Amino acid sequence: MTYPYGLKSNPYPSSPTPTEHDAKILGGTRHQEAKAAIMECILDLYKKTSRRNSTENDFRLITVVQDVGSGKTHLALHIKTLKTRQDIVTTYVDLSTISPKTNESIYNAIMHGFSKEMFSELKREFLAQICEKAQKGDALAKKALGYGFIDKLKGVTIKQKAEDILYDKTPISAESLHGYLAVNYNQHEQVIIKNILGNSIDKITNLDELHGRLAAVARFSHNLLGKVILFEMDECDAQEESLNFVKSLINAHIPASILLLITTPSLYLDIQKANPSVFDRLEKANYKIDLAGANSVDELIEIALEYIKEADKTERFNKKEQQELAAKIKVLCDEFPEFRNVRSIINILNHAVEKASELGAQEISEAVIDETIKQTYPGLKIKGSIMEVPISDFIKIKRESGVTQIQVREAVSNLVNYAHEIGNISKSTKPNPSFDVVYSDPFGTKIGITVVMDVNHAKNFETISNAVKSSAFVDKLVILTNTSIPASNHATIVLVDKSKVIDLLYFNSKYTEHKIEEPESERVKMLAKTICVI
Amino acid sequence: MSSQILERVEASGVCGIKKAELKKIFGTECESSLNKLAKEEKIIVDNKGVAHYVWSKDNYLSHISQNDPKFKIISKQVQNLEKSLNQMRNDLTRTPTGTNIDFQSNFDTCISELSSSLGWVPFSNIREKLCESLEISSEKFYSLASSLVESNQKYEVSTGGQEGIHVRGMLHGYVRKL
Numbered sequence: 001m002t003y004p005y006g007l008k009s010n011p012y013p014s015s016p017t018p019t020e021h022d023a024k025i026l027g028g029t030r031h032q033e034a035k036a037a038i039m040e041c042i043l044d045l046y047k048k049t050s051r052r053n054s055t056e057n058d059f060r061l062i063t064v065v066q067d068v069g070s071g072k073t074h075l076a077l078h079i080k081t082l083k084t085r086q087d088i089v090t091t092y093v094d095l096s097t098i099s100p101k102t103n104e105s106i107y108n109a110i111m112h113g114f115s116k117e118m119f120s121e122l123k124r125e126f127l128a129q130i131c132e133k134a135q136k137g138d139a140l141a142k143k144a145l146g147y148g149f150i151d152k153l154k155g156v157t158i159k160q161k162a163e164d165i166l167y168d169k170t171p172i173s174a175e176s177l178h179g180y181l182a183v184n185y186n187q188h189e190q191v192i193i194k195n196i197l198g199n200s201i202d203k204i205t206n207l208d209e210l211h212g213r214l215a216a217v218a219r220f221s222h223n224l225l226g227k228v229i230l231f232e233m234d235e236c237d238a239q240e241e242s243l244n245f246v247k248s249l250i251n252a253h254i255p256a257s258i259l260l261l262i263t264t265p266s267l268y269l270d271i272q273k274a275n276p277s278v279f280d281r282l283e284k285a286n287y288k289i290d291l292a293g294a295n296s297v298d299e300l301i302e303i304a305l306e307y308i309k310e311a312d313k314t315e316r317f318n319k320k321e322q323q324e325l326a327a328k329i330k331v332l333c334d335e336f337p338e339f340r341n342v343r344s345i346i347n348i349l350n351h352a353v354e355k356a357s358e359l360g361a362q363e364i365s366e367a368v369i370d371e372t373i374k375q376t377y378p379g380l381k382i383k384g385s386i387m388e389v390p391i392s393d394f395i396k397i398k399r400e401s402g403v404t405q406i407q408v409r410e411a412v413s414n415l416v417n418y419a420h421e422i423g424n425i426s427k428s429t430k431p432n433p434s435f436d437v438v439y440s441d442p443f444g445t446k447i448g449i450t451v452v453m454d455v456n457h458a459k460n461f462e463t464i465s466n467a468v469k470s471s472a473f474v475d476k477l478v479i480l481t482n483t484s485i486p487a488s489n490h491a492t493i494v495l496v497d498k499s500k501v502i503d504l505l506y507f508n509s510k511y512t513e514h515k516i517e518e519p520e521s522e523r524v525k526m527l528a529k530t531i532c533v534i
Numbered sequence: 535m536s537s538q539i540l541e542r543v544e545a546s547g548v549c550g551i552k553k554a555e556l557k558k559i560f561g562t563e564c565e566s567s568l569n570k571l572a573k574e575e576k577i578i579v580d581n582k583g584v585a586h587y588v589w590s591k592d593n594y595l596s597h598i599s600q601n602d603p604k605f606k607i608i609s610k611q612v613q614n615l616e617k618s619l620n621q622m623r624n625d626l627t628r629t630p631t632g633t634n635i636d637f638q639s640n641f642d643t644c645i646s647e648l649s650s651s652l653g654w655v656p657f658s659n660i661r662e663k664l665c666e667s668l669e670i671s672s673e674k675f676y677s678l679a680s681s682l683v684e685s686n687q688k689y690e691v692s693t694g695g696q697e698g699i700h701v702r703g704m705l706h707g708y709v710r711k712l
Contacts, residue, residue, distance in 0.1 A: 066692075068704075264694060266692060266695060266708060268650075269656070269708070295690070337702065340701075440591070489620070
């Protein structure tokens with residue numbers, strides 16, 4: 001199967017919410033800036049704690065507040081997937097998936113949010129420590145590994161015993177381990193080591209245990225792995241349980257850790273009302289990441305292009321193609337508010353790539369977008385379009401219409417021709433230099449039309465005032481313009497907005513190609529009426 | 535022959551041309567062409583004094599609006615009507631523009647006055663303030679706010695709240711200016 005731009009697969013995800021796999025690609029200036037801010041926070045904390053033991057001062061709070069579908073979760077998962085980074089371990093928790101939100105259920109979610117690799121690394125480190133102590137003759141360490149006289153007789157080494165536990169060939173005895181841990185670690189650390197070596201998670205019964213154990217994980221991660229911990233809490237809401245948990249975690253100041261809270265503006269303001277104390281803490285966050293403009297068209301375009309750029313191994317997706325696709329996305333976003341968010345635009349592009357592949361198109365063309373929208377958003381229409389311009393033609397016209405005055409003039413002239421042909425009016429055969437078109441209506445009124453559509457509105461004012469002077473030559477003067485001007489007693493001013501321009505240009509292309517069919521005839525009449533041509 | 539006759543009639547201007555003179559120029563057989571043109575409403579045949587005169591449609595309108603007192607009155611009334619219609623049309627198009635400018639500046643002021651640390655303001659708070667100061671209904675407020683936000687990328691809206699504008703079928707109850 002071939003995909004557009006020479007791609008080997010569809011680069012756009014189709015999931016309604018991001019997954020860790022989708023989040024590997026992060027595009028968009030604002031999202032990149034947000035990532036840089038989080039990275040700066042991590043690096044700063046990492047540097048401060050790298051050559052000393054961490055303290056309660058080594059805690060940071062980051063808030064990410066933006067609307068649904070703006071890419072907050074994507075950003076959080078992207079940070080989590082940065083496997084190449086040596087300075088963090090991340091746990092991602094979606095608070096909306098936890099019910100009821102008890103300390104125990106949240107603790108379990110946090111522990112399950114860590115990667116298996118982190119626990120494997122810690123297990124290796126703990127066993128190496130026990131092994132070292134055992135080799136130095138520590139009886140409790142030997143006991144913890146289950147190393148006894150028979151092992152010695154058999155020629156089994158302490159290292160071999162440790163490796164058997166590491167690779168889960170022999171389970172560690174909790175009873176034997178207890179003595180060793182009791183001497184070397186505090187109560188919470190003991191539970192964490194026991195859990196890591198035994199591949200289990202013990203329940204917590206109170207808040208003190210929750211903080212103590214998380215602090216133990218953070219300490220081990222910092223001291224043994226040299227990494228700071230990033231707690232990512234997504235969908236933070238204003239429920240009492242959530243807020244109590246967040247408040248306690250901020251107050252606990254887990255050493256060498258960062259708490260990243262993700263929420264929406266609506267929930268953020270709910271938190272303000274529900275718990276001013278928590279809100280005050282959030283307001284004092286070390287980093288407040290806003291993602292302002294995350295759904296702006298420029299940002300959406302950058303994000304959309306990034307997926308193809310990342311997947312394009314052959315560099316076939318060149319600057320020209322990038323600009324063309326960007327222009328098409330811009331038209332889509334400008335015209336349809338439905339697509340003005342990251343998820344929606346990614347979704348439509350996912351379908352568009354599949355459609356292009358199905359049609360054998362080498363790029364995401366207007367026709368491909370048209371077909372895609374027809375299939376995935378069948379009810380979507382161009383707003384304000386009398387001619388019911390198909391989306392593909394609409395995108396094409398919008399992209400191509402630069403200086404429109406000449407095109408609109410030609411379209412209006414042809415609209416009058418058409419009205420003349422179907423017998424609604426009588427077009428004057430003699431050209432009149434004062435007007436673009438002159439015709440007589442069925443009552444014999446002589447009507448002159450002047451099109452004033454320059455991009456320079458000041459120039460339009462001047463042109464219109466000159467045109468009005470010619471009003472005496474006709475019974476009625478109609479001025480079609482894109483400039484909003486005061487009413488005149490000598491002329492009928494018709495404001496031609498963007499949708500009317502598109503309609504006129506679409507009509508013109510149909511008319512010149514002799515492709516106006518019966519159902520369209522009524523729409524053309526309606527268009528002519530709206531701009532006072534008939 | 536018809537086109538030649540029509541040309542001659544048009545050239546005679548507002549005064550028109552005597553039917554008898556046309557017969558002199560084009561011969562008596564022009565009668566059928568004249569009838570045809572009259573049927574097509576391209577020419578008008580009417581009495582001026584005791585003679586039959588022929589005008590083009592435009593010129594005949596000018597002729598009677600100058601000489602026929604009844605038509606003069608009706609024509610003036612129609613012109614006045616047209617002027618009032620134009621005025622009404624222009625008033626209609628001008629009023630929203632004026633309101634829009636007022637609305638936008640008031641809307642912006644409300645956002646800066648009522649915003650939280652992140653800049654978000656519930657639509658309901660702005661609505662309460664603006665409906666009172668601009669004396670507009672809730673419906674009018676949301677109609678203006680909706681078109682303002684949709685046409686201007688300087689604003690950002692966010693979901694949630696009890697009232698607001700609908701985008702993609704979702705209620706967006708918060709707004710801020712970027």
